[in-house]
Amino acid sequence: MKIAEALMVRADLQKRIAQIKNRLGDSLHVQEGEKPVEDVFALIEELNTDYQKLECLIQKINATNVSTLISEEKTLSDVLVTRDILLQRRTTFASLIEKASVRVDRYSLTEIKFLLTIDVSGLHKTADILAKQYRELDTKIQEMNWKIDLLD
Numbered sequence: 001m002k003i004a005e006a007l008m009v010r011a012d013l014q015k016r017i018a019q020i021k022n023r024l025g026d027s028l029h030v031q032e033g034e035k036p037v038e039d040v041f042a043l044i045e046e047l048n049t050d051y052q053k054l055e056c057l058i059q060k061i062n063a064t065n066v067s068t069l070i071s072e073e074k075t076l077s078d079v080l081v082t083r084d085i086l087l088q089r090r091t092t093f094a095s096l097i098e099k100a101s102v103r104v105d106r107y108s109l110t111e112i113k114f115l116l117t118i119d120v121s122g123l124h125k126t127a128d129i130l131a132k133q134y135r136e137l138d139t140k141i142q143e144m145n146w147k148i149d150l151l152d
Contacts, residue, residue, distance in 0.1 A: 003076075004145035006061050013054045020047045064151045070144065079141060086134040093127035 027036040065077040104114045
């Protein structure tokens with residue numbers, strides 16, 4: 001199995017766990033004299049089984065990411081961290097742009113005037129550069145995910 005396939009299975013397991021949790025919630029209470037729609041204990045067993053599968057799969061994905069060298073000094077795990085930080089940085093700049101773009105109207109000349117402390121176009125340029133770096137790195141990661149076999 002390739003890492004990309006394992007990531008799809010992981011996503012499916014996570015969705016399935018969320019669905020089972022919802023089904024459990026729906027079956028916890030019933031009116032007196034009624035039976036639950038589903039057997040709560042069977043759902044708990046399913047949930048525990050899926051959590052075990054998810055744990056095992058995540059451990060394999062992590063072991064593969066840590067042991068797969070992308071370059072002489074960087075593992076796939078290192079590159080994933082770099083990608084995540086790029087996304088966080090890009091999100092931060094997008095938030096700053098949004099806050100800086102809010103117009104503060106004055107209704108009279110006696111009201112306090114607020115001025116920007118930063119050039120918004122510079123923020124846009126930085127955000128665009130970060131977005132490009134993120135896309136390029138994410139594309140490389142996705143390519144690697146379809147080439148690398150998951151470790152057992």
